[in-house]
Amino acid sequence: MDLRSIGKVAAALAALAFVAATADAKTLTWARTGDALTLDPHAQNEGATHNLLHQIYEPLLIRDYAGKIHPALAVSWKVTEDPAVWEFKLRPGVKFHNGNPFTADDVVFSLDRARQPTSDMKGLLTSIDAVTKVDDHTVRIKTKGPNPLLPNYLNNLYIMDKEWSEANNTVTVQDYKAQKDNFSVRNANGTGPYTLVSRQQDVKTVLKRNEGYWGKGPGDGQVPLGISDITYVVIKAEATRVAALLSGEVDFVQDVPPQDIDRLAKAPGLKVNVGPENRTIFFGMDVASPELKTSNVKGKNPFADKRVREAINIAIDRDAIKRAVMRGQSVPAGTIAPPFVNGYSKELDALPKVDVAKAKALLAEAGYPGGFEVTLHCPNDRYTNDAGICQAGTGMLAKVGIKVNLVAQPKGPHFTLIQKEPPETDFFLLGWGVPTYDSHYIFSFLYHTRQDKEGSWNATRYSNREIDASIRGLTSEVDAGKRNATIARLWGVLAGELTYIALHHQVLAYAMKSDLDIPVSPDNAVHMKFVAVK
Amino acid sequence: MSETPPVIPDGAMRAKGEQRSDPGPREAGSGPLREVPDSLASGSASGMTGRWLDSDLVYSFMRSKVVVAAALLTLLMVGAALLAPLIAPHDPYDLKTLNLVDANMPPAWVEGGDARYLLGTDDQGRDILSTILYGTRSSLLISATAVLLATALGVALGLWAGYAGGRVDALIMRIADVQLTFPAILTALLVDGVMLAAFRNGGQEAGKFWVLVVSIGLAFWVQYARTVRGVTLVERNKEYVEAARLIGLPPVKIMFQHILPNVMSPVLVIATINLALAIITEATLSFLGVGLPPTEPSLGTMIQIGYRYLFSGSWWMVAFPGITLALLALAVNLLGDWLRDALNPKLR
Numbered sequence: 106m107d108l109r110s111i112g113k114v115a116a117a118l119a120a121l122a123f124v125a126a127t128a129d130a131k132t133l134t135w136a137r138t139g140d141a142l143t144l145d146p147h148a149q150n151e152g153a154t155h156n157l158l159h160q161i162y163e164p165l166l167i168r169d170y171a172g173k174i175h176p177a178l179a180v181s182w183k184v185t186e187d188p189a190v191w192e193f194k195l196r197p198g199v200k201f202h203n204g205n206p207f208t209a210d211d212v213v214f215s216l217d218r219a220r221q222p223t224s225d226m227k228g229l230l231t232s233i234d235a236v237t238k239v240d241d242h243t244v245r246i247k248t249k250g251p252n253p254l255l256p257n258y259l260n261n262l263y264i265m266d267k268e269w270s271e272a273n274n275t276v277t278v279q280d281y282k283a284q285k286d287n288f289s290v291r292n293a294n295g296t297g298p299y300t301l302v303s304r305q306q307d308v309k310t311v312l313k314r315n316e317g318y319w320g321k322g323p324g325d326g327q328v329p330l331g332i333s334d335i336t337y338v339v340i341k342a343e344a345t346r347v348a349a350l351l352s353g354e355v356d357f358v359q360d361v362p363p364q365d366i367d368r369l370a371k372a373p374g375l376k377v378n379v380g381p382e383n384r385t386i387f388f389g390m391d392v393a394s395p396e397l398k399t400s401n402v403k404g405k406n407p408f409a410d411k412r413v414r415e416a417i418n419i420a421i422d423r424d425a426i427k428r429a430v431m432r433g434q435s436v437p438a439g440t441i442a443p444p445f446v447n448g449y450s451k452e453l454d455a456l457p458k459v460d461v462a463k464a465k466a467l468l469a470e471a472g473y474p475g476g477f478e479v480t481l482h483c484p485n486d487r488y489t490n491d492a493g494i495c496q497a498g499t500g501m502l503a504k505v506g507i508k509v510n511l512v513a514q515p516k517g518p519h520f521t522l523i524q525k526e527p528p529e530t531d532f533f534l535l536g537w538g539v540p541t542y543d544s545h546y547i548f549s550f551l552y553h554t555r556q557d558k559e560g561s562w563n564a565t566r567y568s569n570r571e572i573d574a575s576i577r578g579l580t581s582e583v584d585a586g587k588r589n590a591t592i593a594r595l596w597g598v599l600a601g602e603l604t605y606i607a608l609h610h611q612v613l614a615y616a617m618k619s620d621l622d623i624p625v626s627p628d629n630a631v632h633m634k635f636v637a638v639k
Numbered sequence: 640m641s642e643t644p645p646v647i648p649d650g651a652m653r654a655k656g657e658q659r660s661d662p663g664p665r666e667a668g669s670g671p672l673r674e675v676p677d678s679l680a681s682g683s684a685s686g687m688t689g690r691w692l693d694s695d696l697v698y699s700f701m702r703s704k705v706v707v708a709a710a711l712l713t714l715l716m717v718g719a720a721l722l723a724p725l726i727a728p729h730d731p732y733d734l735k736t737l738n739l740v741d742a743n744m745p746p747a748w749v750e751g752g753d754a755r756y757l758l759g760t761d762d763q764g765r766d767i768l769s770t771i772l773y774g775t776r777s778s779l780l781i782s783a784t785a786v787l788l789a790t791a792l793g794v795a796l797g798l799w800a801g802y803a804g805g806r807v808d809a810l811i812m813r814i815a816d817v818q819l820t821f822p823a824i825l826t827a828l829l830v831d832g833v834m835l836a837a838f839r840n841g842g843q844e845a846g847k848f849w850v851l852v853v854s855i856g857l858a859f860w861v862q863y864a865r866t867v868r869g870v871t872l873v874e875r876n877k878e879y880v881e882a883a884r885l886i887g888l889p890p891v892k893i894m895f896q897h898i899l900p901n902v903m904s905p906v907l908v909i910a911t912i913n914l915a916l917a918i919i920t921e922a923t924l925s926f927l928g929v930g931l932p933p934t935e936p937s938l939g940t941m942i943q944i945g946y947r948y949l950f951s952g953s954w955w956m957v958a959f960p961g962i963t964l965a966l967l968a969l970a971v972n973l974l975g976d977w978l979r980d981a982l983n984p985k986l987r
Contacts, residue, residue: 344949351950364951422739429742429762432951485928496763496933503734511934 131638132334133621134355135631136346139486139516140307140339145289146263147218148279150225150550150561151520152384152538153487155261156359156630157337160312162263162295165193165212166256170626170635172383172445172542174256178207178264178296188251188583189234195242199319201266202293202300209238214267216246220558223280225524227558228550229258229541232580250581257541269294282524298330298634310337320634331638341486341515350375350616357621359631361614363434363489369616377616380625383445384538385438386488388421388481388498388606389551390414390531393566397531399480399510402473408531412471414603416464419457420505421498423608430493435609440600441537441547443610445627448544448592453600464505476506482523482530487516489611495534498608526555528564535562536611540628544592548576552599565604572598699981709973716967720775727769728755732935737764743948746955759955761944763933767955770936771963777937778964781851782917788856789917790910793863798894798902800864801871812868815861826858827920831929851930855917862909870902904982911975915968922964938964 141157142149159167165179179193199207216236219226232252237245248255270276275289293301298320299312312335320328338355340346343362349355351372361369361377370377390408391397397406407413423437436444440453468476483495492513499509509532522530539546553559553576554568575591582588613625620638623631691697700706719726730736742764745752752759758767800811818826831854874880875898883893918938924930925939926946933940938960945957 343947347950362947362951364948364953368950368952425739429739429764492933493762497739499934500734500737500739500763503737511932513928513933 130333131331132336133332133357133633133636134336134338135357135359135633136338136340136349136355137358138339138341138343138346138360140310142517142520143279143281143290144293144301144304145275145279145281145287146215146265146295147221147224147226148281148290149520150228150261151516152629153516155540157310158263158293158295159261159297159630160299160335160633161293161297161301162265163297164262164264165195165259167632168260168540168626168628168630169632170624172627174260178212182256184251184253185245187247189248189581191246191248191252191255192239193244193246195244196319197242199296200317201269201296202315203266203269205266205268205294207264207266207296208241209244211264211267212236212244213238214270215264216262218265218270218276218278219262221278222557223285224278225281225561226262228561229262229546231549231558231577232258248581251583252580253583253585254541254543254545254580257543258546261540263295265289266294282521284521298328299335307339309339311335312337318634328634329637330634331636332633335633347616353618357615357617357623359615359629360489361616363432363612363614366432366434366614366616374619375616376619376622377614378623378625379434379612379614381436381444381627382538382611382613382625382629383443383540383542383627384488384536384611384629385441385443386435386491386494386534386536386608386611387438387441388417388608389533389535389565389604390417390606391528391564391566392602392604393568394527394531397479398529399478399531401478407471407473407477407479410471411603412467413473414606416467416471416505417502417507418603418606419460419467420464420507421501421606421608422459423456424459425501426494426497427609430490430497431609431612434489434612434614436612437609438607440596441551441605441607442544442596443539443627445542446539446544446547447542448589448596450593450596453596461504468506473506476508478508478510479532480510480512480530482519482533483511483513484516484519484534485513487519488534488536489613491534491536494608498534523562523564528566530564533564537562538628544596545576545579548572548579548595548599551605552576552595567602567604569598696981700977703977705973706977709970709977712966712970713974716775716963716970717779719772720779723769723772723776727766727772728757729766729769731765731770731773734934739764743953745953749955758959759953761941761956762948762953765936767941767959770941771938771960774936774938774941774960775963775967777848777931777935778918778921778939778967781848781921781931781937782855782914785852785855785917785921786859786910786914788852789859789913790863790906792856793860794867794899794902794906796860797864797867798871798898801868802875802890802894802898804872808868811864815864818861823858823916824920824923827854827924828927828929830854830857831924835929847931851921851924854924855920858920859913859917862913863906866905866909867902870905871898874898874901908975908979908982911978912972913975915971915975918964918968918971938967 137153139153141154142151143154146158146162163177165177167175167177169175178196178199180196182191182193185192195209195212201207213236220230232248234247234249239245246255273288275287279285279287279290291304298315298318300315302311302313304310314330314333318330321330340349346358347365350358366377369375392408394406396404400407427433427435427437437456439455439457442449481495481499483492485492495511495513499511502509523533537547537551549559550562552563552567554573555563572595575595579588579591582591613629615623615625617623621636623636741760742762744756744760746759747754747757756766760766796811800808831850834850834853880893880897883897921930921937922939925937926943928943931937931940933944936944941960942957945960948956
């Protein structure tokens with residue numbers, strides 16, 4: 106074969122490859138209200154951050170749209186003869202985006218990394234004692250006492266490439282709240298279905314299909330991987346986001362404002378999927394500081410008085426927020442546990458009766474007959490109509506005499522106020538999703554005293570050592586009946602404390618072009634690899 | 640003061656004299672907007688009014704129906720805004736009175752509307768009409784204060800640069816040139832961001848007012864400084880300035896007492912046109928979410944709130960504040976335009 110014919114063959118092959126590529130190419134522009142806070146897989150335990158990271162990195166196992174657990178980088182897992190040791194069989198033949206093979210060393214490295222002090226994922230791994238490699242594709246996790254629910258805690262725990270991390274000096278997790286930076290904040294090397302092409306924080310992230318993805322192809326447990334290129338854009342203004350979808354500029358809007366659902370559902374060529382999210386929105390307050398930073402009351406903390414919390418609880422008209430602010434798209438709540446969670450009960454979720462007169466009386470009884478002043482911190486790009494919820498709350502509290510100064514800002518600075526130690530907010534709005542579907546996750550992050558591994562999102566400074574011990578005990582309780590009894594007892598105490606004032610369980614709406622079908626998942630986690638193209 | 644009266648009218652007469660096509664008699668006090676000598680100030684009011692009504696300015700004003708309409712509209716809106724607490728049916732800043740039951744109501748004449756809320760309500764149950772009145776008030780207060788600040792700053796720096804010349808002039812004017820390369824809104828956003836970061840967690844409304852005033856004021860001083868410097872360069876070589884210098888008056892006194900009155904007419908024009916710009920800038924900042932908080936909306940904040948509901952059929956939330964803002968800016972702009980033409984001798 107002479108040189109010329111080799112050239113011809115090569116050209117023909119290239120043309121063929123090109124045709125195949127275009128036939129298979131489907132780009133998707135995906136708009137959200139806010140961006141991932143960082144790409145460091147272990148720096149932030151936050152919904153939108155996980156959502157983007159899931160396209161690039163993979164955990165050992167994931168939850169599907171229905172909330173069911175599926176194998177990802179692990180193929181199987183079981184408890185060994187020792188009930189305190191779990192064994193995970195890893196998927197063979199998987200490669201990271203840079204070509205490095207995926208092995209047990211990477212799993213050991215990643216789980217160790219995620220337990221570092223600066224990691225925000227450490228709160229999920231409190232029960233882990235040690236992670237050891239058995240062979241290249243087997244890992245054992247030893248827990249402090251038996252933990253039958255361990256796999257539930259691993260579905261947002263991404264596996265990084267040990268070699269890559271060491272080479273790029275990102276062995277230490279980014280300290281997000283100290284506004285530190287590292288290589289993995291902007292760069293990524295996962296095993297996931299998409300590779301990172303470029304990223305401009307808060308503007309645009311471009312992803313490309315990982316053609317060597319292990320799960321691609323026909324057969325059981327395989328994924329369609331229909332989208333070849335993803336452009337993830339941040340469009341903060343609701344109307345602009347909706348307009349972008351109507352004009353065809355974007356294909357998929359993950360945060361549809363409730364007021365626009367009807368309009369989008371009626372628009373030709375578009376469809377809207379609506380479903381409940383495993384997340385509850387609530388107000389939290391500093392109940393333990395001797396004095397609030399933003400209040401006109403000096404020398405004491407009004408929120409420390411339970412009567413004040415009770416007054417706020419009955420001053421908030423959740424049904425009115427649902428009707429006016431959420432346009433019917435929310436489920437008013439009496440508890441911060443979403444209905445998906447083990448430990449949720451209808452009784453816990455009963456709504457308090459709105460009673461302005463009684464709230465005023467309670468405030469007077471607590472020594473604030475004229476009310477008081479305080480600043481409410483609120484995100485404006487995280488939850489559905491979050492700033493509107495805060496504003497409505499501000500009005501309702503004004504009716505009982507509490508003058509609220511509202512500060513609504515993007516989630517980055519907002520979450521920093523909450524996560525800083527000591528917290529820099531007296532009164533805040535937060536939404537808490539529960540990826541483990543179990544109450545322990547709520548207790549551990551939101552009620553446990555803030556310390557080494559627990560309480561990282563507990564900005565209320567609520568602290569009860571007896572409760573803390575019971576919370577930690579949950580991770581090693583094998584008897585489901587006893588465990589549930591402890592959960593019920595904890596809720597009995599904690600719900601009564603009213604450190605958080607539940608508002609509603611969030612309802613999600615996704616809007617997309619008709620040739621796509623992305624169902625709403627309770628985790629609000631979109632896995633683009635599941636998307637087929639019609 | 641005894642030496643100033645002969646000097647100032649001289650400068651005034653020159654400026655005024657140039658506006659007339661015919662040389663005209665150069666009697667003192669023919670400039671209606673200028674300082675009236677003591678002898679005339681004590682004279683009868685009707686004499687002054689008569690003189691005023693007789694002037695070129697009033698003549699050109701009455702001649703244009705558009706300008707009269709613009710002036711009436713401005714007066715009406717400024718009056719309504721200033722009297723907002725007295726005439727507004729509700730107090731939209733009093734959160735106690737808001738009721739979410741009344742949220743998202745269309746205007747009274749549309750089906751589902753309520754007579755209590757003539758122009759409808761927003762997502763928090765605020766009466767749109769009352770909020771427009773209060774919002775216009777905040778917008779006008781902020782813009783007017785900001786324009787005053789910009790004028791004071793620009794005039795002072797311009798006078799100084801023009802009078803002192805040399806290095807001072809070069810420094811001030813280079814700063815002005817650099818700032819001119821940025822759009823005003825960018826400067827305002829920058830100042831706003833820096834000040835907000837400095838007063839983090841503040842969020843108090845009084846603070847917010849001054850943040851906006853300073854942001855807008857700092858964004859607009861350049862134009863004044865450049866104009867005033869130009870005029871000052873011409874004026875400082877005039878005999879009256881030399882005379883003042885000869886008798887040993889300090890430079891500050893010469894600048895502010897002798898030169899300033901002669902540079903005020905272009906400043907007046909810029910200030911009027913800038914007022915419209917400042918109103919728009921305030922609205923833009925509020926629209927972008929760095930202006931007045933949603934609990935005390937200005938026109939821009941209202942448009943931002945209403946804009947969220949643009950696709951959901953609640954058009955009234957954005958339409959009425961939008962129309963108000965457009966009319967206000969247009970009216971003030973027309974007035975400014977007219978004033979510029981009326982005071983520009985070359986356009987006669």
